[in-house]
Amino acid sequence: MKRILIFVILLCISFSVFGQSPEKMSYQAVVRNADGSLVSEQTVGMKISIIKTSTTGTIVYSETHTPTTNTNGLVTFEIGTGSVVNGSFAAIDWGSDSYFIKTETDIDGGTNYTISGTSQFLSVPYALYAKNVFSGDYDDLTNKPKVTEIKTYKIGDxxxxxxxxxxxxxxxxxxxxxxxxxxxxxxxxxxxxxxxxxxxxxxxxxxxxxxxxxxxxxxxxxxxxxxxxxxxxxxxxxxxxxxxxxxxxxxxxxxxxxxxxxxxxxxxxxxxxxxxxxxxxxxxxxxxxxxxxxxxxxxxxxxxxxxxxxxxxxxxxxxx
Structure with missing residues (x-):
């Protein structure tokens, strides 16, 4: 347990979300051993879960990956392209609620996930959110938003x-x-x-x-x-x-x-x-x-x- 706790503290996760394609987002994490040394050039097992509303909310999607760390202990992969465990990544309505990402790791490359961490998406993945934005004919809307016209003037008006x-x-x-x-x-x-x-x-x-x-x-x-x-x-x-x-x-x-x-x-x-x-x-x-x-x-x-x-x-x- 001590080994696991120390690993969680030293785990450095940084992920970036961007609209490179409609149904995926980039993820990066630096993996370290309990003694702080990098886990370099080694295959690790990882499970990614997207949780709705809170850290203890409903898991709407999860998938697994087996990436290989580079010489700096960095793993890189795209969420939305792994082996699906449950749910549909494409069906997530990013604009409807708060979402959290949970990562579980097995540094031996299997599915015995002993290390985990959860953090909130502080910004909605833009390309994924944008696909749910209204893009039809404004005149087809039943309750149209009020648009305030900015009136300008010129000499002689x-x-x-x-x-x-x-x-x-x-x-x-x-x-x-x-x-x-x-x-x-x-x-x-x-x-x-x-x-x-x-x-x-x-x-x-x-x-x-x-x-x-x-x-x-x-x-x-x-x-x-x-x-x-x-x-x-x-x-x-x-x-x-x-x-x-x-x-x-x-x-x-x-x-x-x-x-x-x-x-x-x-x-x-x-x-x-x-x-x-x-x-x-x-x-x-x-x-x-x-x-x-x-x-x-x-x-x-x-x-x-x-x-x-x-x-x-x-x-x-x-x-x-």
């Missing part, structure tokens, strides 16, 4: 409540411009000069600017008439049954992006009963000082600071 004028690298998110002008002549302030500190400039910066401007102008002095940021904030657009109500006054950079895509924007607007961009100044939400803010002239692409009392065009945007 008429979606998300308006006209896409910028998309990020994923092409799944971006900015849209309202399909019509909110005003051709609207002031920036609410009737009283004052600093709102809405200095943001960049992608999505207009949203925070707008959120800052409205309460700040009310606090500074609101005469009750409308102004650019509030006009955008109050916008509601219904498209394909969806209401979009998160519009804002663009930042300087966002307005420049609109200008760069103005030709495509105008084409889409015309095709969807919208307004072309006016060849005049549009307000941005980026403030310059207590009495001026930035505007962009669409006649020439020039940006300038303008008194907040001056009536300029307004066009809202939103992010998606």
């Amino acid at each position: 008429f979606v998300q409540g308006g006209i896409v004028f910028w998309v990020d690298d994923t092409e799944q998110h971006g900015l849209v411009l309202a399909n019509v002008n909110q005003s051709a002549a609207m002031r920036w302030h609410a009737g009283t000069f004052g600093n709102t500190h809405a200095k943001g400039n960049g992608l999505y910066a207009g949203k925070l600017n707008t959120a800052i401007i409205i309460p700040s102008l009310i606090a500074i002095g609101d005469d009750g008439d409308n102004f650019a940021a509030r006009l955008c904030n109050d916008l509601q657009v219904i498209q394909d049954g969806v209401t979009y109500g998160d519009w804002y006054l663009p930042s300087r950079l966002e307005m420049n992006l609109i200008y760069q895509s103005r030709s495509t924007i105008n084409t889409t607007a015309a095709a969807n009963s919208g307004d072309a961009l006016i060849n005049d100044v549009y307000w941005t939400s980026t403030e310059n000082s207590d009495n001026s803010a930035y505007g962009l002239d669409f006649a020439n692409g020039q940006e300038s600071t303008i008194f907040k009392t001056f009536p300029n065009a307004v066009r809202a945007i939103r992010s998606f």
Whole structure:
């Protein structure tokens, strides 16, 4: 018994499974004597069993081999090609449960197996599992898996409540411009000069600017008439049954992006009963000082600071 226990401890088993043919897999083991020396160039008897669910589960397949070790004590053979004891290797459903491999060895080459070891298949033999994967017509399935389509966008698309004028690298998110002008002549302030500190400039910066401007102008002095940021904030657009109500006054950079895509924007607007961009100044939400803010002239692409009392065009945007 001592000889057997020591042998089991020193037994080094390493097997690899790969799809070299539909119904077999490669197996390798290094065989050593009780004293640790290699069993070299000697025929050994081996029995391989495939066990389902647990180490004490049902043996679904077993076979025997009589391989010869090489000078390094290594035996190599293919499971699925031995002398079958019971079961069918081809009938194993590798994807249905956990499976374990049990090896029994007689180093004298017979069937008096005194050494054994069991280990779990940590990965399913791919080529063997793949033969059980559905390969028919998808439309023949009764319960079809749900496939989620990844929607991408491009500049000029008429979606998300308006006209896409910028998309990020994923092409799944971006900015849209309202399909019509909110005003051709609207002031920036609410009737009283004052600093709102809405200095943001960049992608999505207009949203925070707008959120800052409205309460700040009310606090500074609101005469009750409308102004650019509030006009955008109050916008509601219904498209394909969806209401979009998160519009804002663009930042300087966002307005420049609109200008760069103005030709495509105008084409889409015309095709969807919208307004072309006016060849005049549009307000941005980026403030310059207590009495001026930035505007962009669409006649020439020039940006300038303008008194907040001056009536300029307004066009809202939103992010998606």
